[in-house]
Amino acid sequence: MDDLQKRFTEWLGPKGIELSPRQLEQFERYYQELVEWNQKMNLTGITEREQVYMKHFYDSLSLAFFVDLSKVQSLADIGSGAGFPGIPLKIAFPELKLTIVDSLAKRISFLRHVADELELSHVELIHGRAEDIARLPEHRDRYDLVTARAVARMALLNEFCLPFVRPQGLFVAMKGSDPAEELTEAVRSLKELKGEVAAVESMTLPVEESARHLVVIRKTAGTPSKYPRKAGVPAKSPLI
Numbered sequence: 619m620d621d622l623q624k625r626f627t628e629w630l631g632p633k634g635i636e637l638s639p640r641q642l643e644q645f646e647r648y649y650q651e652l653v654e655w656n657q658k659m660n661l662t663g664i665t666e667r668e669q670v671y672m673k674h675f676y677d678s679l680s681l682a683f684f685v686d687l688s689k690v691q692s693l694a695d696i697g698s699g700a701g702f703p704g705i706p707l708k709i710a711f712p713e714l715k716l717t718i719v720d721s722l723a724k725r726i727s728f729l730r731h732v733a734d735e736l737e738l739s740h741v742e743l744i745h746g747r748a749e750d751i752a753r754l755p756e757h758r759d760r761y762d763l764v765t766a767r768a769v770a771r772m773a774l775l776n777e778f779c780l781p782f783v784r785p786q787g788l789f790v791a792m793k794g795s796d797p798a799e800e801l802t803e804a805v806r807s808l809k810e811l812k813g814e815v816a817a818v819e820s821m822t823l824p825v826e827e828s829a830r831h832l833v834v835i836r837k838t839a840g841t842p843s844k845y846p847r848k849a850g851v852p853a854k855s856p857l858i
């Protein structure tokens with residue numbers, strides 16, 4: 619274990635996350651693949667090793683500081699990009715059944731490679747738009763937990779993500795800045811999609827201590843049949 623890996627375990631230990639040597643190896647391999655593939659495709663602007671561990675790996679795992687993942691079987695990560703937060707959560711909690719949806723085929727190819735290299739089982743990778751995939755009965759109202767980090771503002775995120783959540787399941791939006799204003803814009807979509815804000819949690823990253831916020835939304839009932847509608851297309855044309 620090198621110095622950074624030691625610090626990574628020290629950041630996580632007090633939060634109740636213990637990583638085995640194999641899991642630490644998987645994180646390191648993931649880092650190496652990320653940096654290598656980033657030379658041929660745009661995956662992340664963050665490539666310095668400590669920054670990746672802090673801003674991608676630790677930040678992704680912060681969800682587990684607030685949600686009891688031992689009670690979660692199925693996790694869907696929407697707009698996962700280079701795999702955040704889905705892949706770090708899968709490495710740290712290997713029992714999770716992970717589904718990743720992303721609209722960029724290249725990123726899905728990268729994630730297929732990562733899942734193979736890290737020998738991750740029960741990972742389903744779907745190339746498609748969330749609003750289309752959520753229409754399919756095998757994905758609608760199905761997941762215990764749905765996550766999205768840095769994908770869209772809350773009003774649109776609710777439309778992308780809530781249809782995947784089973785009744786009484788959770789959607790967690792992982793945000794940088796304080797989401798209070800975004801949440802006021804999202805009141806209508808929350809209500810229509812049967813979501814209720816259960817908590818807004820905050821935490822700081824280690825070392826640089828920048829703030830992060832997690833909006834925890836509980837789904838109170840099944841998705842109404844008219845949802846989801848196409849992103850960016852109003853339900854009714856404003857001209858009619």
Ligand SMILES: C[S@@+](CC[C@H](N)C(=O)[O-])C[C@H]1O[C@@H](n2cnc3c(N)ncnc32)[C@H](O)[C@@H]1O
Nearest residue numbers: 697698699702720721722746747748767768769
């Ligand atoms: C800014 S990246 C964030 C990636 C990752 N969640 C993270 O935090 O690093 C947003 C990702 O969302 C994906 N995305 C955007 N709109 C989407 C949609 N409607 N359905 C599925 N994926 C979408 C993009 O392809 C991109 O990979």
